[in-house]
Amino acid sequence: MDQTKTFDLSASFKAYDVRGIVGESITAEIVEAVGAAFVDVLQLEGKTVLVGGDMRPSSPEFSKAFANGAAARGANVQLLDLISTDELYYACGALNAAGATFTASHNPAEYNGIKMAKAGAEPISSESGLKEIQARAEGYLNSRSIPAAPVRGLIGVHDVLKGYSEYLRSLVDLRGSRPLKVVVDAGNGMAGLTTPAVLGDALLPKLPLEIIPLYFELDGSFPNHPANPLEPENLRDLQAAVVEHGADIGLAFDGDADRCFVIDEKGDPVSPSAITGMVARREIGRAQGLGEANPTVIHNLLTSRAVPELVERHGGRAVRTRVGHSFIKAVMAAEGAIFGGEHSAHFYFRDFWNADTGMLAAMHVLAALGEQDGPLSELGREYEPYMSSGEINSEIEDKAGAVERVRHDFRAEDVEVDYLDGSTFIATDGSYWFNLRPSNTEPFLRLNVEATDKATMERVRDRVLALVRG
Structure with a gap:
């Protein structure tokens, strides 16, 4: 260990997970301390801890480091190897054990991170243990040691892919479907492993689905496009492939395969x-x-x-x-x-x-x-009777001032405003609503508009953006 450095993990510990740049804010040394802290805070000594990771190059090393930290504090670790994030949730639920997976979801290749869950797949956030895990890990790093538990935990291996696939198939029976041609863009992420297992015949009997794979090779450098299907440009290859193959549907997954976007047979996104x-x-x-x-x-x-x-x-x-x-x-x-x-x-x-x-x-x-x-x-x-603007970001420093301008301008209109999350303006005649929500992490004010017709949506959208951008 570096004897002079003082560790502060606040840059990588977010509200719901850990995320940082490999070799800088997330290293094997840090991860080992987090594994130990995870066991302490959740009182897992003598219990099972599940550890897996995605296809990023650092995930295997980080999984082993976390396992070593957890075992040092007396937990018995099952290494799940390559998993999607929802495979972790399946494992934590089906095996009733706490766990962690190494992923930075749709972030670029230089990132990695940790998503953690309690037994039963209950989420861990800054309100439910993440802050305590951070503080305990910092203590271990700054004291330069992780004390050994009376009995060191064992480390074994457990493959959950088949169990996960069988469980999902038990929830939705696709055997009686008409034959469908399905293009799947895995974005070089974990859906490249889970799709053949769940929808294909890699592990289970064949379904009436013809799967056309795009970017199924697991590659954490994301050589084809970022694994973030929320960005329209990352859907273009899938849209083209659906039309080219005359497919019935296209599916796009993000890097850790917990989100799915859908494209129709014309190549258009389904919201x-x-x-x-x-x-x-x-x-x-x-x-x-x-x-x-x-x-x-x-x-x-x-x-x-x-x-x-x-x-x-x-x-x-x-x-x-x-x-x-x-x-x-x-x-x-x-x-x-x-x-x-x-x-x-x-x-x-x-x-x-x-x-x-x-x-x-x-x-x-x-x-x-x-x-x-x-x-x-x-x-x-x-299922889409209304017209939506999608989310539009405006980069402004005085977000509160911008919202106040909008509120002032719309006060003569017949609108109600609620403040559940940002400010939602709802036309009492039902013709439109819009929400303005400040980002917690970036200098953005986010706008979403929905209306009964395109002309109303565009009129409201343009009026609000003019006021916001001033």
């Missing part, structure tokens, strides 16, 4: 709000079939208002929440919700320990498409 509606309808029907009255669906305040309208129309109860997965997971648990969706393409399932999984959402969309004859563009239109 995450439409996917939320589509999956919600299926999950409500399934819950009602099992005798559950009025099943609850969670949606964040930026999803289309078509989602709560659909949920209520089909006999469910819609609950609106702030943006962010720790909020969604907490509300999912508190409300006993069957499903939750976010505008950012995170989809959460009660049957998946309230955790998010892009693959399970994709399977629901494949099932919805495969049980009827029409194309996805027609099916998607049912």
Whole structure:
């Protein structure tokens, strides 16, 4: 250890996970201390800890370092090797053990990080243990030692890919689907491993799906495009391939495969709000079939208002929440919700320990498409009756001043304003709503507009942006 350095991990410990630049704010030395601290804070001495990682070059070294730190403090470690983030949640749920996976999701190649969960896939955030883990790890690093537990833990290996695949197939049965041609862009991320296992025949019997792979080679340098499907330019290869192959659907996953974006047969994106509606309808029907009255669906305040309208129309109860997965997971648990969706393409399932999984959402969309004859563009239109601006960022320092200008300008309009997360302006005649939300981490004010028609959406969007950008 460097004897002179004082360690401060606040640059890499975020609200929900750890993320930093390899060799700078995240190193094997730091990771070993975090593994030890993880065991201490969650009181895991003598218990099992699961450790895996994605395809980034540093993930194997970091997994071993975390395992060594955890074993030094008396936990028995099972190395899961290469896993997607939702595989970690599956393992923590199915094996009822706490765990960690090394991933920086859609961040560039020079990054890595840690997502952690308690037994049962319960999330760990700055409110539920992450700050304590940081403080304990800093203590070990600055004292230059990790004290040995009375009994050192054992380190073994456990492959969960087949169990994960079988479990997902038990939740959505695709065997009766009409034949579908499916292009999948894994972006050189973990979906390159999970897609053949779940949707293909690498481990389980073949489904009526023809999978056309794009960038399935696991490569943490992301040689083809960044593994962030939220950016439209990263969907272009998938859109072209869907049209070229005459495919029924395209699926794009982010680097750690916990988010999924959907492209229709024309090469057009299907909005995450439409996917939320589509999956919600299926999950409500399934819950009602099992005798559950009025099943609850969670949606964040930026999803289309078509989602709560659909949920209520089909006999469910819609609950609106702030943006962010720790909020969604907490509300999912508190409300006993069957499903939750976010505008950012995170989809959460009660049957998946309230955790998010892009693959399970994709399977629901494949099932919805495969049980009827029409194309996805027609099916998607049912769930997208309104016009949306998408999220538009304005880089300004005085975010509060900009919101105040908008509030002042719209005060003569017939609008209601709520402050659940930022400021949401809702036209009382139902013709539009928009939300202005300051970023917590960047000098951005984020705008989302939705209206009953394109002309209204564009008029409101342009008026608000003119006021914001002043």
